[in-house]
Amino acid sequence: MCGIIGYIGERECSNLILEGLRRLEYRGYDSAGIAVISDGDFDIRRAAGKLDRLATSLAGEPLHGTVGIGHTRWATHGAPTEQNAHPHRAGDIVVVHNGIIENHRELLRELIASGHEFLSETDTEIVAHLVRRERAAGLDLRASVRAALQHVEGAYAIAVMDCQHPDTIVAAKNASPLVVGLGENENFIASDIPAILNHTRNVVFLDEGQMLELTRSGVTFFRIDDGSPFEPEVKHISWTPAMAEKGGYKHFMLKEIHEQPRAVTDTMRERIRLESGQVDLPELTLTAESLSNIHRAVVIACGTSWHAGMVGEYLIEQFARIPVEVELASEFRYRHPVVDEHTLVIAVSQSGETADTIAALKESKSHGAHVLAICNVVGSTITRLADSVVLTHAGPEVSVASTKAFTTQIVALYLLAVRLGQVRGLLDAERSTQLLQDLVEVPIHMEAMLHEGEATYLEMAKRFSHSANMLYLGRGLSFPIALEGALKLKELSYIHAEGYAAGEMKHGPIALIEESVPSVFVCPDGPNFEKTVGNIAEIKARGGPVIAVTCVNGKAALEAEADFVLTVPSSPEHTQVLLTSLPMQLIAYHIADFKGTDVDQPRNLAKSVTVE
């Protein structure tokens, strides 16, 4: 939600900033703007809507300067208009901001009472005025920003420039992501790594309550509360710029779907010893004894990550016999959760920046629970707060709709479940080896699936893209996959879709069935196959169209019932989830693409939900 980039160096920077903003588009936005310092003043350009409008404006009348900041805004306070787009100016100060200033009403009243005039409806403009007030009192820029922030409550990553001091950008972070890129005679700040990956791979992730002063020759870091300096850890990012590009695919989402064989392999890499059936998770810092003393596990997550957590619930309960609850982080944080030092809390998050998951994680830690993060983004807030971190290594996920992050989260949870089962003496070497062998075969099956069957998806997209409602149904491990399929479809195509446990169908949703309401059944081999086929027959008897996702073995039985049959290779029940996830993603992708919606950046959505 909102993207920030800042540059100071020797290059003309407005195009560099624009390109950086393009790489932050995935975060979700509805207006954008850039400010550069030019001849002792600001040149500011802003536009409502997509970045192309800003780009057209810049192409017509370029901005010139070697220091600047840019922003993509996801509207919270005030409509997505040019007037409300960032950067916001107050005198010699401009500010861009990601987050929400919670006490903005009170600050606004105070500033208006002392004569400040406001041009936008945003909470951000207040920060520009607060900094201006401190500058007027004689403080330098860095001290002014620090003093201004003492008044601010809420979440922010901000970048501030003063046109009278063109050799400095000051930035600060509290509960919204900010990364610093270190270059040669040039330095960068950004909300996320892809924005600066073309220029540097040496980065510093800022922690809560930290600030920095960026000049051409270096960066100094200090704390917001007492101004004390500190030396941060510099990390080298292994992602290549190409990994954050589309690589010939029509959309990032399609590229990311096709990356899954590689991504799940990377999640397993160096963690599996097939010869001995061992799972190596050295990142899990609990001793084998502490692990065996765990009484229960609680998964905290949102959206797609919550669905991965549900798969994890089935796997951990099945392999390790530890009771698991899967909680929506947004609910968990407010309901006096029962967790203690015998609870393993598993925070699942692609971005590592989801505000609700961060809050639930902190709540869990305050009760003494060990928090294990399963996360994709190195150095993100969740990875820094957790006690143990298992990285999913999916590579950058740019499309707002999560795909490879989901399947890699499942792989990480699978490995954890096997490890817990081993520690608790429930899985012997032979069973462990078999479970791991099943997992190792997944990327091979995925690879095969991704090379066939596009024609069926296209035909299906043509037939169902005008539907207003769709149902997704599955039993057992296929239930979370049905939920995920429904989420994918509604996010991308704006078709209302509901996921249900197939056994619940007769308890309500069957009332919806008619010719115009298609149902997607996740119906692979296994103990639930026959029952689910029975549900399919009930839908068909009421005239509802059916898309069935099944294994090769079930194809013949389902072809007699369903309108469309999509097959996945036969595999054991516990790895089928990874295979049936792909048709869920592809159904949503093709329907959305056929409809012509914005696949990679669906309306109203943001990649990382960094505010409540």
Ligand code: M6R
């Ligand atoms: O970064 P996170 O995994 O914590 O994000 C959680 C959700 O916001 C995310 O999964 C969301 O539901 C996606 N848009 C799903 O495609």
